[in-house]
Amino acid sequence: MSPLSLDLSPDLFPALTEAQADPDGPGAHRPALRFGDRSLTYGELAATASPLAARVAEAGRIAVWATPTLETAVAVVAALLAGVPAVPLNPKSGESELGHIVSDSAPTLVLAAPGTQLPPALAALERLDIDTSAPAAGLPSPGAPDPESPALIVYTSGTTGPPKGAVIPRRAIATTLDALADAWQWTGDDVLVHGLPLFHVHGLILGILGPLRRGGSVRHLGRFETAGVARELSESATMLFGVPTMYHRIAETLPDDPALAKALARARLLVSGSAALPVHDHERIAQATGRRVIERYGMTETLMNTSVRADGEPRAGTVGVPLPGVELRLTEEDGTTAVEAYDGETVGEIQVRGPNLFTEYLNRPEATAAAFTEDGWFRTGDMAVRDPDGYVRIVGRKATDLIKSGGYKIGAGEIENALLEHPGVREAAVTGEPDADLGERIVAWIVPADPQSPPTVDELADHVARRLAPHKRPRVVHHLDALPRNDMGKIMKRALTHD
Structure with a gap:
């Protein structure tokens, strides 16, 4: 240097x-x-x-x-x-x-x-x-x-x-x-x-x-x-x-x-x-x-x-x-x-x-x-x-991307990268939601490559568990047409809400 x-x-x-x-x-x-x-x-x-x-x-x-x-x-x-x-x-x-x-x-x-x-x-x-x-x-x-x-x-x-x-x-x-x-x-x-x-x-x-x-x-x-x-x-x-x-x-x-x-x-x-x-x-x-x-x-x-x-x-x-x-x-x-x-x-x-x-x-x-x-x-x-x-290696924002699940501190970013390696995933975002057993469970928001045949939660969970670790696998998957983004292309996770 x-x-x-x-x-x-x-x-x-x-x-x-x-x-x-x-x-x-x-x-x-x-x-x-x-x-x-x-x-x-x-x-x-x-x-x-x-x-x-x-x-x-x-x-x-x-x-x-x-x-x-x-x-x-x-x-x-x-x-x-x-x-x-x-x-x-x-x-x-x-x-x-x-x-x-x-x-x-x-x-x-x-x-x-x-x-x-x-x-x-x-x-x-x-x-x-x-x-x-x-x-x-x-x-x-x-x-x-x-x-x-x-x-x-x-x-x-x-x-x-x-x-x-x-x-x-x-x-x-x-x-x-x-x-x-x-x-x-x-x-x-x-x-x-x-x-x-x-x-x-x-x-x-x-x-x-x-x-x-x-x-x-x-x-x-x-x-x-x-x-x-x-x-x-x-x-x-x-x-x-x-x-x-x-x-x-x-x-x-x-x-x-x-x-x-x-x-x-x-x-x-x-x-x-x-x-x-x-x-x-x-x-x-x-x-x-x-x-x-x-x-x-x-x-x-x-x-x-x-x-x-x-x-x-x-x-x-x-x-x-x-x-x-x-x-x-x-x-x-x-x-x-x-x-x-x-x-x-x-x-x-x-x-x-x-x-x-x-x-x-x-x-x-x-x-x-x-x-x-x-x-x-x-x-x-x-x-x-x-x-x-x-x-x-940045794993996410403290306010929106740090997920505490099963005693682990998990960054959403590395899970998103793993999900994007799946051929059935075009875009991905990961958040946490309250879970009585785990504290928080991992939620994946997916834009599928083929909307007529989106990957299942089990398929994505196994995919992530093989690449990272079992405790980092998503427990819930939502399929979307597009992820909400701001002018700079950043995903606006606060707009991802559970219906």
Whole structure:
């Protein structure tokens, strides 16, 4: 593992600064952003974002209507140049959620692409359209802010109440992106492809700000399509970021699309995140392309914590090892007693500490205090085991995926992976329900490959018992047409209810 040199200077984008200082230099002509047939070089991005930064410098906080467009990327870069906290807004949010976020974060402006219709919840905000067509040259950007100053306020999904605004400082963005550069051997020569939304950590910070910090480029597909992936990776792109639903679509398409297989085989790095990628999809992609998808693990509040390294073993079902600068421990249910075992079986809650963490939940001091232990570790709520060599395997969320059955602590994730290896299972989710004898019994929610001939509970129970252990077999099976998922493709287990 190479040593990590963290750059905590206020300059998040050295290549952009260089292009602004020397508009005729070779760096200014390097491609920075491409969305479909619209693109900006570093020189054009500097000339477009700098005057916008000057306009918003006194705004306090700004909201960004985060459509998957060039305008969103320019708006966020301008806010970071100005040192003004930006609040990315999910265009698919409902009126109630948007109203809460606007009231809570109190932005003074909303930035949007010209012609975009904004919802009534934003009507009271002054609107500023982002013009990328006629950049002005020679305007200085505002002075560089402190590394601890807020860069973004990203709202959590709000599964247990109204969304909370995680205040992410510039320091966290810089350290996470530099740690990933170390782990993934990420350089300015890399060209990233992705089709992720731009209102969250994965799509915006990793997918847009990551390439810009390295001095590389990003090609955003607008919306994810396997044809777009094949096209871009065939035209000199080197990296692909996606979520499990995207890689599942890739795995399903590969048998009938040799061009996609050939394009993926050219990629230097295929990265999945935001949820666990089923082992079955890992294997199908590897068999068709010779390339293995690597996974990383992060949260809104922590940015990135672990990853499989580019120079490490791409082991399916794991999220790799802690990134440089990140401390990680597993704890017992009391939240303080450390789990010392590296046996691949003993489950504990992940807690992390390091410069990648957020500062606070906006306006929520009680929630901020509750999120940390007395000695400064952040309680992630994610449950995991560690392999003997330190690789971390996440087995689920403490609130929804930890099942206590027959005296065992069982993670739903490993059972889901086992179920997905059954040829009769297309999708799978696992939950627990009360049982007078076992405490909780394991319940499987299955989307069958053939709805006319779904696998039986006995068939699936035997299948899981052979692969894992008898106490991990499902006792109840429900068949569904589809699993409920959010915008990022994560299964919403709270919506799985027993009729």
